[in-house]
Amino acid sequence: MINPCLVGRWYNELGSVMEIYNGSAGEGVIRGRYNSNVGDAKNWYTLRGTFDKDGLECSGTIGWAVTYNNADNGNSFSTCTWSGQRQLVDNLPVISTTWLLTVDVTKTSGKWDTTYTNQDFFRRALPEDEKIRATLIARNFKEHV
Structure with a gap:
């Protein structure tokens, strides 16, 4: 059985959705799916990851990866990884x-355009549309507003 603090639906500040639905608490493994609200990603993608099984129930480290390749959108030749902390903030679970x-370097204008980085904060509640819109603009995703 997986840690109950992890199972279920999570939302980031951009309105993307992560669902963790399976895994092994004994092995520290999670399985799920991810639906991005930005870029050219469409529909759900497979998510696989691990978490610190020796941490407290709702805290500890966590990481997962999503390769953007599915039946709806085909192969986007890209992979995203997230690494962070599970914690309680104001008594509510947050994954920072x-x-x-x-x-893939063959899909970009050069080798310096291949890797992007930023931060996401996943919470149980979907942010209000105004907050999602403001974050999309701040992160230069204006085409999604």
Whole structure:
């Protein structure tokens, strides 16, 4: 059985959705799916990761990866990884992460355009549309507003 603090639906500040639905608490493994609200990603992508099984129930380290290749959108030749901390903030679970998105060098204008990084904060509640819109603009995703 997986840690109950991890199972379920999580939302980041951009309106993307992560669902953790399976895994092994004994092995520290998570399985799920991810639906991005930005870029050219469409629909759900497979998510695989690990977490610190020796941490407290709702705290500890966590990491996962998503390769953007699915039946709806085909192969986007990119993979994103998230690494971070599970914690309680004001008695509510939050996953604070830093992510790296890497795109196949043959699909970009050069080797310096292959990796992007930023932070995401995953919470149980979907942010209000105004907050999602403000974050999209701040992160230069104006085409999604």
